[in-house]
Amino acid sequence: LAKTTQPISMDSYEGQEVNITCSHNNIATNDYITWYQQFPSQGPRFIIQGYKTKVTNEVASLFIPADRKSSTLSLPRVSLSDTAVYYCLVLTGGGNKLTFGTGTQLKVEL
């Protein structure tokens, strides 16, 4: 299993763009990168998944460089409601047996 490393916490202000970078140095050829968001006392919520280059959806973008040893989740114009824990995960073959780390606690302030 590819191990991921991400910052423990980040602070931001409303309206700013937030970029959370995750390292996964031993990612394998058939591994995918996925991100989940979790609010207190709720289950994680799927944000985005990608294999290479850039993926964008209505809430976030995921940037993956050519070597795929890292990835960056980009949240445009965050609001207070984006305060949550964000998990970076690597999935073998796109399967969904998830191995969570401790995630990044994002705090958004006014």
Place this chain on the structure above:
Amino acid sequence: DAGVTQSPTHLIKTRGQQVTLRCSPISGHKSVSWYQQVLGQGPQFIFQYYEKEERGRGNFPDRFSARQFPNYSSELNVNALLLGDSALYLCASSPSVDSPLHFGNGTRLTVT
């Protein structure tokens, strides 16, 4: 559409007792997974079921067991409860074993 529903939402048990947690997946989802989340940590994988068969098991003792029913709902059973079993137990469903997971809001189990 209803999301993943779990019952009960909260539960208090005594050491040594047994507990059954229930999960109803999103309609049309055939895969159900169970996760344990201890306070301050990320969720840890316990089981995955697909089409009523076990497709994966995490590093949990045999006191933990699960099953999936013909309607794709699932139960997680924990026997001989320990204080360390106190956690948020999350159920997640997906259409298949390689689709993103949809989590419920969990059952908060407290063992005293």
